[in-house]
Amino acid sequence: MIDIKLLREQPDFVRAAIAHKKFKTDIDAVLELDAARRAKITQAEQARAEQKSANSEMATLPKGSPEFIAKVQEMKAIAAQAKELEVAAKEADEAFQAAFLSIPNLPDPTVPVGKGEDENVIASTWGDTDADFPYALPHFDIPWFESRIDFARGVKTTGAGFPFYVGEMSRLVRALVNFFLEEARQNGYEEVLPPIVVNAESATATGQLPDKEGQMYVDDNEGLYLIPTAEVPVTNFYRDEILEADQMPIYRCAYTPCFRREAGSWGAHVRGLNRLHQFDKVELVKWTDAESSMEELEKLRENVEGTLQKLELPYRVLRMCTGDIGFPHAKQYDLEVFAAGQKRWLEVSSCSNFTDFQARRAGIRYRDPEGKPVTAHTLNGSGLAVPRVLAAILENNLQADGRVKVPDCLQYWMRQEFIGEAKVD
RNA sequence: GGAGAAGUGGCUGAGUGGCCGAAAGCGCUUCUUUGCUAAAGAAGUGAACCUCAAAAGGGUUCCGCGGGUUCGAAUCCCGCCUUCUCCGCCA
Numbered sequence: 001m002i003d004i005k006l007l008r009e010q011p012d013f014v015r016a017a018i019a020h021k022k023f024k025t026d027i028d029a030v031l032e033l034d035a036a037r038r039a040k041i042t043q044a045e046q047a048r049a050e051q052k053s054a055n056s057e058m059a060t061l062p063k064g065s066p067e068f069i070a071k072v073q074e075m076k077a078i079a080a081q082a083k084e085l086e087v088a089a090k091e092a093d094e095a096f097q098a099a100f101l102s103i104p105n106l107p108d109p110t111v112p113v114g115k116g117e118d119e120n121v122i123a124s125t126w127g128d129t130d131a132d133f134p135y136a137l138p139h140f141d142i143p144w145f146e147s148r149i150d151f152a153r154g155v156k157t158t159g160a161g162f163p164f165y166v167g168e169m170s171r172l173v174r175a176l177v178n179f180f181l182e183e184a185r186q187n188g189y190e191e192v193l194p195p196i197v198v199n200a201e202s203a204t205a206t207g208q209l210p211d212k213e214g215q216m217y218v219d220d221n222e223g224l225y226l227i228p229t230a231e232v233p234v235t236n237f238y239r240d241e242i243l244e245a246d247q248m249p250i251y252r253c254a255y256t257p258c259f260r261r262e263a264g265s266w267g268a269h270v271r272g273l274n275r276l277h278q279f280d281k282v283e284l285v286k287w288t289d290a291e292s293s294m295e296e297l298e299k300l301r302e303n304v305e306g307t308l309q310k311l312e313l314p315y316r317v318l319r320m321c322t323g324d325i326g327f328p329h330a331k332q333y334d335l336e337v338f339a340a341g342q343k344r345w346l347e348v349s350s351c352s353n354f355t356d357f358q359a360r361r362a363g364i365r366y367r368d369p370e371g372k373p374v375t376a377h378t379l380n381g382s383g384l385a386v387p388r389v390l391a392a393i394l395e396n397n398l399q400a401d402g403r404v405k406v407p408d409c410l411q412y413w414m415r416q417e418f419i420g421e422a423k424v425d
Numbered sequence: 426g427g428a429g430a431a432g433u434g435g436c437u438g439a440g441u442g443g444c445c446g447a448a449a450g451c452g453c454u455u456c457u458u459u460g461c462u463a464a465a466g467a468a469g470u471g472a473a474c475c476u477c478a479a480a481a482g483g484g485u486u487c488c489g490c491g492g493g494u495u496c497g498a499a500u501c502c503c504g505c506c507u508u509c510u511c512c513g514c515c516a
Contacts, residue, residue: 038476041474041475045484045486051497052497054496055497059444060444074496078496079495242472
């Protein structure tokens with residue numbers, strides 16, 4: 001959520017800032033609800049204060065005395081009224097909160113204005129995307145693909161989008177995870193291994209609930225959700241806590257499987273590894289003070305770029321435009337690798353600064369130099385998502401003999417130069 | 426899973442219906458004193474929200490969470506959560 005004071009003091013500024021986001025909000029209605037709520041709260045508190053002072057008078061009267069008994073009768077009416085006003089105040093507050101939560105974060109002024117994904121700006125491109133990839137094939141068309149990533153048996157066991165990685169492919173996934181974690185460690189991120197199911201409070205704090213409920217797998221018995229990203233448990237690590245300024249910035253990384261129902265998003269371009277219900281990802285998370293978050297976003301993006309460069313995969317960086325950045329985002333970069341077989345760009349990372357939006361909702365604060373608690377800033381970025389990186393490796397590194405060359409940076413864990421089967425003809 | 430016990434401020438811990446946002450101690454901050462340190466003494470020491478142009482000040486809420494009883498709840502009742510002990514089960 002945004003800062004309510006900003007909304008009250010500069011509603012036009014807020015209105016203008018979110019005008020280009022794709023989320024519609026009636027600012028005037030929110031302001032009216034806020035005014036109504038405050039009026040009700042004041043009334044209720046006055047009534048309660050009256051009741052309390054009358055009550056403490058009563059405490060001095062001898063119990064059971066005629067004055068006492070008379071006073072009790074009098075107090076009944078006051079108490080009933082106070083209660084009534086309190087209920088009204090609570091209702092007004094709930095109405096306001098619901099409306100207030102529908103206001104998205106304000107885009108940073110540096111975010112390009114645009115309506116949708118077509119107006120994202122390509123900030124930079126790395127690697128030779130025009131290079132000849134003479135042997136490239138869509139990864140799902142590689143002859144031995146299904147023997148290494150077994151979708152059919154995944155369907156039998158679980159359902160579509162839950163493949164088995166078999167043998168050397170399983171080891172390649174593990175090598176990628178290790179490589180990503182080691183990259184993160186070298187960049188100063190402390191590793192955590194979080195729970196991969198979370199409760200409703202956590203999912204609400206990071207913004208998955210209430211809007212994206214349909215995207216998560218739910219355990220109704222326990223009221224728990226399978227995480228769609230490690231961002232959820234890792235960010236919640238400090239939920240409702242006050243950090244010390246000298247702890248900041250805090251860098252954390254986490255490897256987890258991620259689960260996404262992807263309801264309604266099946267169609268073209270989702271073959272093979274392009275979109276799965278379960279996938280592995282290393283996530284990078286930062287908590288910063290209010291001053292340095294934009295600078296930290298650039299560092300975060302650079303860290304992820306460095307990892308892609310070591311993998312020698314061509315990629316591009318998109319500056320997401322106002323119409324395409326997410327609800328809680330102030331600024332967002334998407335990183336896409338070039339998959340030469342499909343001749344498509346695949347999103348493998350999204351690096352985002354939520355400024356204080358998510359932290360306010362999650363109750364994450366730090367003490368400023370005067371010792372006053374201030375809302376922290378949170379950031380995160382994928383570093384990286386495995387399946388699409390794997391898809392690009394398979395496609396771009398396909399050799400003349402039909403095998404795939406394993407990137408040098410994975411040799412430490414993989415100890416195998418090629419995977420797959422050479423052609424026999 | 427069964428049976429018990431407990432959840433109070435940064436920590437320990439008192440408090441079983443009213444003057445308790447909460448004793449006392451520890452810790453922490455500031456000040457005083459003393460070559461330094463230590464020690465001693467004094468004062469202060471949570472958060473959210475509302476009000477106020479701001480500050481000051483005032484008010485409301487918070488004793489695990491949510492309901493209830495009552496004029497009044499940390500204190501009584503109900504539900505839930507968590508922790509501990511014993512038993513059972515189990516990677």
